[in-house]
Amino acid sequence: MNLSATQESPAVRVGLTALTVVLLVTLLLLPLAVVFTEALKHGLAIAADALVAPDAIAAIELTLIVAAISVPLNTVCGLAAAWCIVRFRFSGRGLLITLIELPFSVSPVISGLVWILLFGANGWFGPAFDRAGIRVIFAIPGLVLATTFVTFPFVVRTLIPLMEQQGASEEEAALTLGATGWQTFWRVTLPNIRWGLLYGVLLCNARAMGEFGAVAVVSGHVRGQTMTMPLQVEALFNDYDWVGAFTIAGLLSMLALLTLVVKAALEWRIGSRGGPLL
Amino acid sequence: MPDFRMTRRSTMFVTLAAAAAGPVRAADTTLLNASYDPTRELYREINRAFAVAWQKEAGQRIAINMSHGGSGAQTRAVLDGLPADVVTLALAADIDALARRGMIAANWQTRLPDNASPYTSTIVFLVRKNNPRAIRDWSDLIEPDVAVITPNPKTSGGARWNFLAALAWAQREPGATAASAEAFMRDLFHHVPVLDTGARGATNSFAQRGLGDVLLAWENEAWLARKELGPDEFTIVYPSLSILAEPPVAVVDSVVDKKGTRVVAEAYLRFLYSKEGQDIVAKHYYRPRDPAVVATYAERYPALKLVTIGDFGGWDVAQATYFADGGMFDRIFTPGK
Amino acid sequence: MMQPARHSALPGFNLTFGITLLWLSLIVLLPLAALILRPWELGLAGVWHSITEPRVLASLRLSFGVAALAAVVNVPFGLLVAWVMVRYRFPCRNLADSLIDMPLALPTAVAGIALTALFAPKGWIGALLTPLGIKVAYTPLGILVALIFVGLPFVVRTLEPVIMDLPLDSEEAAATLGATRSQIVRRVVLPALIPALLAGFGAALARGVGEYGSVIFIAGNMPMISEIAPLLIVIRLEQLDYAGAAALGLVMLLVSFAILLLLNLLERRIHQRT
Numbered sequence A: 001m002n003l004s005a006t007q008e009s010p011a012v013r014v015g016l017t018a019l020t021v022v023l024l025v026t027l028l029l030l031p032l033a034v035v036f037t038e039a040l041k042h043g044l045a046i047a048a049d050a051l052v053a054p055d056a057i058a059a060i061e062l063t064l065i066v067a068a069i070s071v072p073l074n075t076v077c078g079l080a081a082a083w084c085i086v087r088f089r090f091s092g093r094g095l096l097i098t099l100i101e102l103p104f105s106v107s108p109v110i111s112g113l114v115w116i117l118l119f120g121a122n123g124w125f126g127p128a129f130d131r132a133g134i135r136v137i138f139a140i141p142g143l144v145l146a147t148t149f150v151t152f153p154f155v156v157r158t159l160i161p162l163m164e165q166q167g168a169s170e171e172e173a174a175l176t177l178g179a180t181g182w183q184t185f186w187r188v189t190l191p192n193i194r195w196g197l198l199y200g201v202l203l204c205n206a207r208a209m210g211e212f213g214a215v216a217v218v219s220g221h222v223r224g225q226t227m228t229m230p231l232q233v234e235a236l237f238n239d240y241d242w243v244g245a246f247t248i249a250g251l252l253s254m255l256a257l258l259t260l261v262v263k264a265a266l267e268w269r270i271g272s273r274g275g276p277l278l
Numbered sequence B: 001m002p003d004f005r006m007t008r009r010s011t012m013f014v015t016l017a018a019a020a021a022g023p024v025r026a027a028d029t030t031l032l033n034a035s036y037d038p039t040r041e042l043y044r045e046i047n048r049a050f051a052v053a054w055q056k057e058a059g060q061r062i063a064i065n066m067s068h069g070g071s072g073a074q075t076r077a078v079l080d081g082l083p084a085d086v087v088t089l090a091l092a093a094d095i096d097a098l099a100r101r102g103m104i105a106a107n108w109q110t111r112l113p114d115n116a117s118p119y120t121s122t123i124v125f126l127v128r129k130n131n132p133r134a135i136r137d138w139s140d141l142i143e144p145d146v147a148v149i150t151p152n153p154k155t156s157g158g159a160r161w162n163f164l165a166a167l168a169w170a171q172r173e174p175g176a177t178a179a180s181a182e183a184f185m186r187d188l189f190h191h192v193p194v195l196d197t198g199a200r201g202a203t204n205s206f207a208q209r210g211l212g213d214v215l216l217a218w219e220n221e222a223w224l225a226r227k228e229l230g231p232d233e234f235t236i237v238y239p240s241l242s243i244l245a246e247p248p249v250a251v252v253d254s255v256v257d258k259k260g261t262r263v264v265a266e267a268y269l270r271f272l273y274s275k276e277g278q279d280i281v282a283k284h285y286y287r288p289r290d291p292a293v294v295a296t297y298a299e300r301y302p303a304l305k306l307v308t309i310g311d312f313g314g315w316d317v318a319q320a321t322y323f324a325d326g327g328m329f330d331r332i333f334t335p336g337k
Numbered sequence C: 001m002m003q004p005a006r007h008s009a010l011p012g013f014n015l016t017f018g019i020t021l022l023w024l025s026l027i028v029l030l031p032l033a034a035l036i037l038r039p040w041e042l043g044l045a046g047v048w049h050s051i052t053e054p055r056v057l058a059s060l061r062l063s064f065g066v067a068a069l070a071a072v073v074n075v076p077f078g079l080l081v082a083w084v085m086v087r088y089r090f091p092c093r094n095l096a097d098s099l100i101d102m103p104l105a106l107p108t109a110v111a112g113i114a115l116t117a118l119f120a121p122k123g124w125i126g127a128l129l130t131p132l133g134i135k136v137a138y139t140p141l142g143i144l145v146a147l148i149f150v151g152l153p154f155v156v157r158t159l160e161p162v163i164m165d166l167p168l169d170s171e172e173a174a175a176t177l178g179a180t181r182s183q184i185v186r187r188v189v190l191p192a193l194i195p196a197l198l199a200g201f202g203a204a205l206a207r208g209v210g211e212y213g214s215v216i217f218i219a220g221n222m223p224m225i226s227e228i229a230p231l232l233i234v235i236r237l238e239q240l241d242y243a244g245a246a247a248l249g250l251v252m253l254l255v256s257f258a259i260l261l262l263l264n265l266l267e268r269r270i271h272q273r274t
Helices: A010-039 A044-052 A054-087 A093-105 A108-119 A126-131 A140-151 A154-166 A169-176 A181-210 A213-219 A229-238 A242-270 B002-021 B037-058 B071-079 B092-100 B138-142 B157-171 B178-190 B199-207 B219-229 B253-259 B262-273 B275-283 B291-296 B314-323 B328-333 C013-051 C054-087 C093-099 C108-119 C126-132 C140-165 C168-176 C181-210 C213-218 C229-238 C242-273
Strands: B029-035 B062-068 B086-088 B119-128 B214-218 B234-237 B241-245 B249-251 B305-307
Touching (some): A010 A242, A010 C140, A044 A054, A054 A093, A054 A140, A054 A154, A054 A181, A054 A229, A054 C013, A093 A154, A093 C013, A108 C013, A108 C181, A154 A181, A181 C108, A213 A229, A213 C229, A229 A242, A229 B199, A242 C093, B029 B071, B029 B262, B037 B262, B037 B275, B071 B092, B092 B314, B119 B157, B119 B199, B138 B178, B157 B199, B157 B214, B157 B305, B199 B214, B214 B219, B249 B262, B275 B291, C013 C242, C054 C181, C054 C242, C108 C126, C108 C213, C140 C181, C181 C242
Parallel strands (some): B029 B062, B029 B086
Antiparallel strands (some): B086 B249, B119 B214, B119 B241
16 A cells, blocks of 8 residues: 555645744734734833823723623523523524624624614614613723624534533432432523533623624714724824733733633643634 | 622622722812813813812812713714713814703803813924925915825814815915815815825824825824924924814803802913913923913914904804705715716 | 424433523524514615615625635635645644634734734835735725735635545545646545535635625725725615615525525535435
8 A cells, every 4th residue: 555645745744834833823813913013113111111001091991891791691692592402402593693693794894883783872772871861882892792692602503512422411410319400400500501601701701801893883983982902003003102002902912812822721631622712 | 608699699789789889089179171172281280270270179089080082973962961061072063062962051162261262273294204295375275186184074174174274275366266275175085095084084194094194183282292202203393374163161050050060161261371271282292372471382372374264154054055964075085076 | 393303211301401592592693583574664666775885885895805806715725725735744833724714713903903004004014015006005906915814724624624624645646646736636536525615615705705804904995995894784784774784684694594595505515316
């Protein structure tokens, strides 16, 4: 048998590997390098100043608040959705899965636009909410809603394949032994899926903190009030504050790097990739 | 364990409640000023000065928040419920749009002096060091290979002033006709490689990204870019004819009446007309209204032949003729005509 | 309609199904209903006019065209990367593998300003390309670069598990029969990967069509030339044309769906044949 035909020749292997490395470095690593280079162009002190500017701190706070609301909401509801989709068979189940994944195929801009159509001054509910004195668009609720829409499918998407693979036998056993539904959930289901769940939450959070298009549409761009970090990057960019913009961008890049590290650790923990990302 | 979960849950509610209440700032009153793109530096200083003046006058601590964007975009935001106490926009047409929806009294332009424009400006050319393409006037912009940077007139107020200034020149050329003016505009926009949504984006394209040979800009924006990005890098060119740009200001009646901020909002706008306000205006390269202040900074404001929006029949007509859907701007971008 | 067909021994169907439906309705269905219903205040003719303006058609052509082109470029790129990652061992392979997800973890606005800084005439890569007469930033080519960036992980991550599961014995069998390596790759390996390639292509395309943050910084945003459809939606919003913005959004949504449906059908066809 022609053994050399089951794999590429060494020269081809080296060539392909080199090509891959070049591709990954130029396409993925250089943009990152440029962010940090530009941020530190005038020294660490100036970058640090940009980081503690009041508007920058307000943007960081706001980003954390928005993520702290939309990520837990999507986690709880994602858990519920995964439970009923994986553990039960019902008509319309396929449709439900499709609808849950819908936000992935919607442009971020549309994800923001829909909230304006609902809660803008000329939207369906805008005037009623306005009379009640509740501000949705151009305030935190609008930012949360847009972010929640965009990050809606992450947790469910990660949990469905994982829970399907694990099967329900352990849970059924626990129930047979007299555990209540909640006990089964807390003691059996949750420990079994915790790493996968964390994985989904991680991805959900990365997107929540980094979302641009959807929040740009609903933000109103009030300095120190409704600017999340990605919006602040754009604003500083437009202020001729090149260093400031790249400093905040650098902070977001570090968040992305951290996400990748934790993700790699979790994948090692789960023993495989937690299902196709996105 | 259950206790722990309860704490977690209540923490979340606290976060939610805090979020609904919005960020708290140490001030008795806050105002929100929705402004157009190039006024960032101007209002940063005005706000600081007004806060000091107001504390002295009324004994009240005040914080002024800013929102900046293309003038059209800001109008949209205010219409959609951005709770701006005052709008300081690039052109009267945008405030008229707010007045049409009943958010601002129809007579807003007579409530303050000088058509409610505490400062004016005009449209000039910003070119690279020593003007390598020898750009002196509008006709030079359509020389082969000259790239012109201007923002999108659909979203930027400054871009609409740019457009009208160019058009005014084309209409006044010897032997000009409506067709020749439109042909010039078409030619001009064929020399535009980037259309940003706001004036500041266009300045960035030109100055930071090194795009184009000439930037059509507000006079104040051109001077500021020169100051911020290096006086040696750019030269300002005054064309033979330009337009008197009057960026207006107004109190948003529907907002201040609801928030109870009318008194301070009106004082804020009047401050722009004060000696101190006019001085700050001049420092940021806008043209002040106060003749005494103009005299102080006279060397900054070369005399220039200026048309006004009145020469185009007012904003209602100009908007419909040039910038509305199907108007001249749309026509010059439609191929095959 | 939605009744549990099989009564599972597990509890919680009503509770979880209720939560899911409520959440889905509030966050996804209600907003999308607004998107679907809002355009019609223009009337049928008005909607038609609003979505057939030359500028709209040009932006749709650009968004779908460049996204498709980027997805096409990402097919060989993704195949290369996935193949090398699964089949070869080299130093820092794990690091490189983690890096592939960078475009998904990096906020799009950051990607946008970083790519712009790289490809601007004075940037690290732009300075190399400018003497060759190649302009990337502020041209449709810039949009292509941004969309290749955001789309790459979709193709790689779809292919990797499939390459991992490729039965080695069919490659060995072909080798026994005297086939050369290139014959095996063309006749045995590639055909087995086609469904995954299509799926990856579809995912990259879907993402690229709607992409906004990374594109607006690097595209010139010129009407008819480098103005993407999502930007035109924003511009329409800024012109207070809500119905027009919703109409364009609806068209984008429908076309995206049609393309994904088509790719699904194609994938199923290929599956049936093999």
